[in-house]
Amino acid sequence: MRINISKRKIKDPFVTKVEEISGQNLLACYQCGKCSAGCPAVSEMDILPNQIIRYAQLGFKDELIRSKSIWICASCFTCNARCPKGINIAEVIEAIRQILLRKREDHLKIEKLSDADKEDVPPIAIISSMRKFTS
Amino acid sequence: MKISYYPGCTLKNNAKNFEDSTLCSLKRLEVEAEELERWNCCGTVFSLATDDLIHHVAPIRNLIRVKETNTNRVMTLCAMCFNTLKRANERVKSDPESLDKINEFMYREEVKYEGDVKVLHLLELLRDEIKFENIAKKVVKPLGNLKIANYYGCLLVRPKEIGLDDVENPTVLENLMTALGADAIDFPYKTECCASTRLSINLKTWLKEHTTSLPRLNPRALSLYL
Numbered sequence: 197m198r199i200n201i202s203k204r205k206i207k208d209p210f211v212t213k214v215e216e217i218s219g220q221n222l223l224a225c226y227q228c229g230k231c232s233a234g235c236p237a238v239s240e241m242d243i244l245p246n247q248i249i250r251y252a253q254l255g256f257k258d259e260l261i262r263s264k265s266i267w268i269c270a271s272c273f274t275c276n277a278r279c280p281k282g283i284n285i286a287e288v289i290e291a292i293r294q295i296l297l298r299k300r301e302d303h304l305k306i307e308k309l310s311d312a313d314k315e316d317v318p319p320i321a322i323i324s325s326m327r328k329f330t331s
Numbered sequence: 332m333k334i335s336y337y338p339g340c341t342l343k344n345n346a347k348n349f350e351d352s353t354l355c356s357l358k359r360l361e362v363e364a365e366e367l368e369r370w371n372c373c374g375t376v377f378s379l380a381t382d383d384l385i386h387h388v389a390p391i392r393n394l395i396r397v398k399e400t401n402t403n404r405v406m407t408l409c410a411m412c413f414n415t416l417k418r419a420n421e422r423v424k425s426d427p428e429s430l431d432k433i434n435e436f437m438y439r440e441e442v443k444y445e446g447d448v449k450v451l452h453l454l455e456l457l458r459d460e461i462k463f464e465n466i467a468k469k470v471v472k473p474l475g476n477l478k479i480a481n482y483y484g485c486l487l488v489r490p491k492e493i494g495l496d497d498v499e500n501p502t503v504l505e506n507l508m509t510a511l512g513a514d515a516i517d518f519p520y521k522t523e524c525c526a527s528t529r530l531s532i533n534l535k536t537w538l539k540e541h542t543t544s545l546p547r548l549n550p551r552a553l554s555l556y557l
Contacts, residue, residue, distance in 0.1 A: 217381060218381070236524045270524050271376070271379065271485075272484075272485040274522075277490065277491060319341050320341040320375060320409065323372070324411065324527065327386075328376055
């Protein structure tokens with residue numbers, strides 16, 4: 197895959213926004229891959245957690261906001277607990293979700309849930325997914 | 332011993348059996364868990380964004396409810412409530428400016444929150460105050476040959492700063508089960524994610540996909556977590 201890196205992308209306000217919302221220093225990452233090695237959901241992801249950080253450093257906004265991974269991450273904090281550089285990867289992924297959610301681009305359509313599903317799922321799971329995946 | 336108790340939504344619904352059995356057992360251990368007279372949603376999912384104070388209002392309001400009972404600590408049973416209340420508490424304790432803003436937002440509350448409530452999980456109360464050896468003495472029917480895989484999930488142990496035990500290899504549940512006479516087996520997936528925040532996106536496909544692709548998401552782990 198050919199990847200074009202440009203100064204324009206790196207200086208995109210998106211990078212600053214991700215750093216601001218997440219409170220993380222993206223450049224601290226040296227790509228050891230420990231986050232992706234421990235992540236229980238990588239088999240479902242199109243961009244792995246360490247790649248998310250790399251893409252965010254380089255300002256690959258379109259790739260990130262289109263990715264499946266940002267919605268697969270359940271914020272279980274395994275990556276955060278294991279990062280040798282102390283980066284909270286889950287917070288970085290949350291920041292990318294927030295950038296979309298704050299434009300009212302919800303990922304969960306609660307009205308589409310069937311009554312049977314609503315009965316099966318504990319309230320805490322419904323509320324937490326509304327909190328994570330709706331604006 | 333008396334302690335304030337914050338139940339949360341799920342303990343009054345799908346997990347009513349967990350509440351009933353806990354309160355009944357605590358009575359036998361001479362602990363009087365007093366449910367808060369008023370409580371609201373715990374805030375469900377600690378907000379990870381730095382600029383999102385509004386989502387810390389719900390947990391802090393609950394901590395004000397605790398102060399109104401003239402105690403300075405509260406016990407939770409639900410892992411999510413524990414994590415959200417404790418993290419919001421730590422967040423405002425380390426950031427007085429945020430605490431002022433939240434207090435200002437809740438100007439109609441008679442009591443101001445000052446970071447002075449301690450959030451405890453049931454397991455901490457059993458381990459640190461009642462102590463497992465005392466629990467063992469009160470066992471009426473030992474769990475005998477039951478082999479139990481103990482599942483913690485993420486929120487009881489992560490992040491490290493608020494977790495109630497070791498972040499990678501917690502043992503509090505195993506020790507409790509041993510005290511009750513059961514055989515706590517080694518369970519390598521004990522702190523893996525159960526993905527509950529994703530359940531309602533599509534319960535059936537999620538369960539199907541993840542019980543096959545992620546062996547750690549077995550139904551046993553799921554039922555213990557929730």
